[in-house]
Amino acid sequence: MRVRQREDEDRVAVEALLARHNALRAARRGELMHPIGHAALLAEEGDRLLGVLTYVIDGPDCEVLTLHADEQRRGIGSALLAALRPLAARAGCIRLWVITTNDNVDALRFYQRRGYRLTALHPGAVDDSRARLKPEIPELGDHGIPLRDELELELELP
Numbered sequence: 001m002r003v004r005q006r007e008d009e010d011r012v013a014v015e016a017l018l019a020r021h022n023a024l025r026a027a028r029r030g031e032l033m034h035p036i037g038h039a040a041l042l043a044e045e046g047d048r049l050l051g052v053l054t055y056v057i058d059g060p061d062c063e064v065l066t067l068h069a070d071e072q073r074r075g076i077g078s079a080l081l082a083a084l085r086p087l088a089a090r091a092g093c094i095r096l097w098v099i100t101t102n103d104n105v106d107a108l109r110f111y112q113r114r115g116y117r118l119t120a121l122h123p124g125a126v127d128d129s130r131a132r133l134k135p136e137i138p139e140l141g142d143h144g145i146p147l148r149d150e151l152e153l154e155l156e157l158p
């Protein structure tokens with residue numbers, strides 16, 4: 001597997017992968033984002049796209065906006081996160097952060113196992129996004145858990 005920066009000619013493939021994961025639009029922190037318009041890292045095997053991590057660098061912070069792989073538990077997400085760390089550090093970032101939802105226990109496990117810590121709970125943030133920004137957000141999320149809140153995790157960079 002190889003990880004590289006997205007290039008202009010990758011747009012169609014990246015958009016298709018994001019669409020498969022219902023991630024063409026991401027609502028978080030009261031804002032609707034369009035991940036395809038942001039920087040991205042791609043994980044590939046040969047000419048096959050395995051996963052995409054979109055990110056936003058804002059001063060000393062680097063946000064993992066989306067992270068999706070077509071196959072879970074193959075190291076794709078880990079490889080993408082590992083490639084982001086030095087890139088963010090070179091850009092002068094001192095922390096990586098991500099928002100997930102209260103139902104996404106798989107993401108909570110994934111990020112915490114990679115050193116991320118829970119730093120904030122935004123109660124009702126998903127309810128607000130559903131009402132104002134993205135009405136297609138379902139009421140029930142993974143494992144039948146009511147989808148209501150955003151959880152913020154971060155990793156400090158040396």
